[in-house]
Amino acid sequence: MSAPLITLTTDFGRGSPYVAAMKGALLTVNSDVHLVDLSHSLPPQDLRACSYFLRSAIPYFPAGTLHVVVVDPGVGTDRALLCVELKNQRLLTPDNGCWTEWARFWPQPPKVWKLTEKQYWRAEVSNTFHARDILAPVAGHLSLGLPPDKLGLPVISWVELALPKHSLKNDALVGEVLSVDSFGNLITNLPADVYLNCLQRIKAVVVDGQPVKIAQVRTYGDAAFGTLVILVSSGDTVEIAEAHGNAAKRLQAGVGSSVKLLLVPPV
Amino acid sequence: MSAPLITLTTDFGRGSPYVAAMKGALLTVNSDVHLVDLSHSLPPQDLRACSYFLRSAIPYFPAGTLHVVVVDPGVGTDRALLCVELKNQRLLTPDNGCWTEWARFWPQPPKVWKLTEKQYWRAEVSNTFHARDILAPVAGHLSLGLPPDKLGLPVISWVELALPKHSLKNDALVGEVLSVDSFGNLITNLPADVYLNCLQRIKAVVVDGQPVKIAQVRTYGDAAFGTLVILVSSGDTVEIAEAHGNAAKRLQAGVGSSVKLLLVPPV
Amino acid sequence: MSAPLITLTTDFGRGSPYVAAMKGALLTVNSDVHLVDLSHSLPPQDLRACSYFLRSAIPYFPAGTLHVVVVDPGVGTDRALLCVELKNQRLLTPDNGCWTEWARFWPQPPKVWKLTEKQYWRAEVSNTFHARDILAPVAGHLSLGLPPDKLGLPVISWVELALPKHSLKNDALVGEVLSVDSFGNLITNLPADVYLNCLQRIKAVVVDGQPVKIAQVRTYGDAAFGTLVILVSSGDTVEIAEAHGNAAKRLQAGVGSSVKLLLVPPV
Secondary structure, X not given: OOOOEEEEEEOOOOOOOHHHHHHHHHHHHOOOOEEEEEEOOOOOOOHHHHHHHHHHHHHHOOOOOEEEEXXXXXXXXXXXXXXXXXXXXXXXXXXXXXXXXXXXXXXXXXXXXEOOXXXXXXXXXXXXXXXXXXXXXXXXXXXXXXXXXXXXXXXXXXXXXXXXXXXXXXXXXXXXXXXXXXXXXXXXXXXXXXXXXXXXXXXXXXXXXEEXXXXXXXXXXXXXXXXXXEEEOOOOEEEEEEOOOOHHHHHOXXXXXXXXXXXXXXX | OOOOEEEXXXXXXXXXXXXXXXXXXXXXXXXXXXXXXXXXXXXXXXXXXXXXXXXXXXXXXXXXXXXXXXXXXXXXXXXXXEEEEEOOEEEEEEOOOOOHHHHOOOOOOOEEEEOOOXXXXXXXXXXXXXXXXXXXXXXXXXXXXXXXXXXXXXXXOOOOOOOOOOEEOOOEEEEEEEEEOOOXXXXXXXXXXXXXXXXXXXXXXXXXXXXXXXXXXXXXXXXXXXXXXXXXXXXXXXXXXXXXXXXXXXXXXXXXXXXXXXXXXXX | OOOOEEEEEEOOOOOOOHHHHHHHHHHHHOOOOXXXXXXXXXXXXXXXXXXXXXXXXXXXXXXXXXXXXXXXXOOOOOOOEEEEEEOOEEEEEEOOOOOXXXXXXXXXXXXXXXXXXXXXXXXXXXXXXXXXXXXXXXXXXXXXXXXXXXXXXXXXXXXXXXXXXXXXXXXXXXXXXXXXXXXXXXXXXXXXXXXXXXXXXXXXXXXXXXXXXXXXXXXXXXXXXXXXXXXXXXXXXXXXEEOOOOHHHHHOOXXXXXXXXXXXXXX
């Protein structure tokens, strides 16, 4: 039987000892786990970036995975810590809404518990590092088979965080950039199906108010080096890229940049 | 039975093949180990940063953990390589003092061996990469159950490296910044217990010679956005932060910056 | 029996969800694997950097290792995806030549298959993320024991990519910088054996056309702080470094910089 799968996602950065201490605290409870780093380089305290990250990553994990997710500007205040169960996966995370954009995709409601049972925490809990002192040991106990309802009482409300939504009008499909990847590709919130439906009607693409000359393609390599392209991303939204280049630099665009597709009105 | 736990900490950086080659050399001796990356982004050749990192991370790991730690400006010279045993954990590291600040916290003396038995090394040893050619295979052999006294002779002296200490005077508690985390929080060497004892007597906080307006808090979220705060860090020292901001940027401060708490003299 | 060893090497960067999604897709097929990150910070779309990385890392891994390597500027075009078998190790990678510099070192020819059997892929394959949708699940199936010849037909030709070669003349040994590590060391393509053969005849070292004052050493610590040194690297090529410093910054040199050793002609 394989070791329980636990993923780690934080904004702790790559040089600090926080990631190490959190791993140690978890492994002290159960060293027979399969630890997988997702990222420790989320933008500091940026819940929207965390929300986009989780929506893009969690759906690909198998049933039984436990995700520990820590972007926690409210650490040490009275914000709750949660155990969330949905689609046979579990998350341990501060109650800050980072997971609700992911949960939105599933018809079932999640089961959620508030972590209050201190016997599963480290004996001493600091005010500024609940990842090490609460979430990590609780992850260890869950991986040993502890049922989530031992961690605290179920709750039926929590912080909700939604990513900005697109709007479709007669003459325009309007959205914004949710993420810029390491290639400089601009990942927007324009849904692939909506985009494909109005593909024949696109008159112009406008980024941050500036019209851009751009080619509609299936993939980057369909265009010549240096061409700006618009395509369906691997996350099923619209993406703007430069073939073998960096669209973010080229367009001076980033997270939050507006993306507007001007449309010929339907007949 | 779970696989032996081995952690890796280096200053090799994230893009180089050195981390990969070291992992390969270890796994070639024993592939049935539980490898955990702590960090490969320690500041290059910075033993003080390494010392702070280890002190902050190792105490959270379970008995039986083997830590391979490589910040090694003296590679290939006659500096020794050591196997250190303390508190049921082991370290493999160059003899540069990076571990002695951690060891200082424990009353027991460590057991230390000097690595000299070449049958546990790679057949060819380069002059510039002992992590791959000596430490990694030795870690593999230890994880297979080899007793440390097979690696070489015990030694009773080694390089000591101490982090700078605070000083407490009648009218001031004086220390410095040991580390800046990814949030820009300034982690000092002022001990929490000393700070808490003189909390009522603090007249002013002076960073790098400049008085700063600052709020005493329990955690970041206790103050309004943008407020400078002083608090006890998760490592039980004094920390200076900006609520939802970056104190290092705000104060233009960094590792080595002086931090002085001016005190009302005791009656 | 230990879990199958699978390494991951990409240019996805450390903050994006791509690495996470790829890991999830692999673990969904087989969660009982030993996942090892080699690097996710290769320079974006830089096949030469990837080639250098693989040549420097793969030889240290044990028989049976499966390497998933993704630097894929041609994703979604008609470039093939390959399974390569050589020296009892396997690679899954786009057909872009990134592995051929490594393969050059072995007398045996590799066995290579083109991935065409879609039953081992994710049901939906995006045009821009074959790492997640094809390579990751195929890695999972291989780790479960699927023979490579089930993945597609064998092929006998593929893209070849060679790193630039040195040239040895009567009066000069000429090469270039292949890589700069995190210490600022300049790793060249001048072979150690060729260098050692002409060691007594070196009159001058010229980097990017500028003669540099440099000491011939065995290792960094053999010279005083701040001295430029030339030595044999851990990858058996010539390396230029600054003792306890950063040669790349000092010399304003980088990947592609020319390195010329002026020689006294042989008698």
